[in-house]
Amino acid sequence: MICNDKEAIDYMVEEANTYTKDGRVADYIPALKVADPDTLSVAIYENEKTCITAGNTEETFTLQSISKVLTLALALMDRGEDEVFSRVGMEPTGDPFNSMIKLETHSPSRPLNPMINAGALAVTSMIYGSSVDEKLGRLLAFIHELTGNSSIRYDEKVAKSEYETADLNRSLSYFMKQHGVIEDEVEHLLELYTKQCAIEVNCRDLAKIGYIIANEGKHVESQRPIIPLHIARILKTFMVTCGMYNASGEFAIRVGIPAKSGVSGGIMASVPYGVGIGIYGPALDDKGNSIAGMRLLESLSQRYDLSIF
Template identity: 75%
Template sequence: MNICGDYEALNLMVEEALQYTKHGKVANYIPALSTANRDLLSLSIYEGESTVASAGDTFKTFTLQSISKVLALALALMDKGEDGVFSRVGMEPTGDPFNSIIKLETHSPSKPLNPMINAGALAVTNMIEGNSVDEKLGRLLSFIHELTGNSSITFNEQVAISEYNTADLNRSLAYFLKQHDVVTGNIERLLELYTKQCAIEVNCEDLAKIAYVIGNEGRHVETGRSIIPLHIARIMKTFMTTCGMYNASGEFAIKVGIPSKSGVSGAIMASVPHGPGIGIYGPSLDEKGNSIAGMKLLESLSHRYDLNIF
C-alpha cells in the first residue's frame, strides 16, 4: 500500500475536509484548549521505515487528551495483566458521554464499563506502577518515546494545570470509584497524574508512528523490537474500534471502519491493522467531542484506499 506517494490526493482531501471546521467549536471547558485555531487541519500517514506523508501544518503540537487512555491501558496491562485490569474496568461500550457518571450508579458492581470513558481511564491510570506521580508519568513518557523515536516529547504544563484546576467532574468520578474500591490511594495525586497524562504533547507524525506500532502487532518497524505484546496490541485495537470515538463509535465503525481514538484537543489516532498509522489534528469539534473535519478526512481516506477493516 503506497498511500504516502499520493501527495496530490492527500492534500486535496485535507482541503476538502477543511470546509467542515466552521460547523464545529474548539473545546472550552478546559480553558487552555479554548485558544486553539478552529480552522487548522493536518494529517500524517506513516507506512514504516522513513515513509511519511504529511499535509497541513503537521509539526504543530497538540495534547493527546483522551488518546492517552489507550497508551495508559497498554502500560497498565503490562503492569497488572488482563485479570488485574479487567477486575476493575469492564470491556463493554456505552452510548453515554465520555464523562458520564450514570452507569456507575446504576450498574453493580460499580466499576466503569470500559477504559475509554473518563471513569475507566481514571481507574486504569491508578493501576500504573510507580512510587510517585513523577515516576509513573516518566514511565508513560518513556513508553511514548520508544513508540515514536522522539525523546523530546513531554507534557504541556499550562494545559495540565488548566485541566487540574477544572477537573471537578473527574474528581467526583474518582472519589466515587474510591468509595467502591475501584481505585486506591490519594485522589489528588491521581488527578495530577491523569491531567499530566492527558497533557502530553505530540505532533501528527508522532501520532502516526504510535498508531503504526499499535496496528502492526506492537512491533516497531525501524528497530524490529516488540514494544507492545501482541495480545495487548489486539486489546488496544478492539477498544479503539468499539469505544474509541466516544458515543459516536458505532456510526464511525460503519462510515470509516478503522480502529481509532480521538481526544478533545482535536487529535485522532487511527491504526490500520497491518497497514499505515494515521495522525490527524483538527481542533474544531462536533457535539460529541470528535474533530469534525478529522472525521470527514478519515472517511475520505478509508473510502479512497479501502482501509475499512470490515
C-alpha cells in the same frame, strides 16, 4: 499505495477542512480555547518512514483522551489482563465520555470500559510507581520509545488548567474509591491524569504510535516488540468499539478503522497490518471528535479501502 498519492491527500485535506466551520474548539478546558479552529493536518506511516503529510504536521497539541490507549497498554503490561479487567469492563457505552450514570446503575460499580473518563482514571491508577513523578516518567519513557522522540513532555499550563477544572473527574474518582475500584489518593491520581492528558505530540508522533499498534506492537525501524501482540490487539479492539466517544458505532460503519480521538482535536488511527495515521483538527463536533478529522478519515477509508469490516 497511499505514499504515492500526495495530490489526492492534499485534495482530501482541503475538502475536509471546509467542515471546520461547523465545529468549535473545546472551551471547558480554558487552555484549549486558544487553538485555531481552521487547522487541519495529517501524517501517515505506511512503512518505517513517514510516507506522506499535509498541513503543519510539526504543530504540537495535547493527547487528551488519546492518552487512554497508552495508559491502558502500560497498565496491562504492568498488571496483566486479569487485574485490569477486574476493575474496568470491556463494554461500549452510549453515554458521554464523562458520564457517571453507568457507575451508579450497574453492579458492580466499575467503569464499563477504559476509554471513558471513569475507566481511564481507574486504569491510570494501576500504572506502577511510588509517586506521581515516577508513574508519569514511566509513561513518558514509553511514549519516547514508541515515537523515537525523546523531547516529548507535558504542557504545564494545560495540565494546571485541567486540574483546576476537574471537579467532575474528582467526583468520578471519589465514587470509585468508595466502591474499591481505585486505591490511590484522589488528588494524586488527578494530578497524574491531567498531566498524562497534557502530554504534547505532533501528527508525526501520533502516526508512528498508530503504526506500531497497527503492526503487532513492533518498533517501526527495528521491528522489536514494544507492545506485546495480544495487548496491541486489545488496544485496537477498544479503539473500534469505544475510541470515538459515543459516536463509535457510526464511525465503525462509515470509516471502519480502529481510532482514538481527544478533545484537543487529535485522532490516532491504526489500520491492522497497515498504516498509522495522525490527525490534528481542533474544531470539534457535538460528540467531542475533530469534525474535519472525522471527514478526512472517512475519505481516506473510502479511497484506499481501509475499513476492517
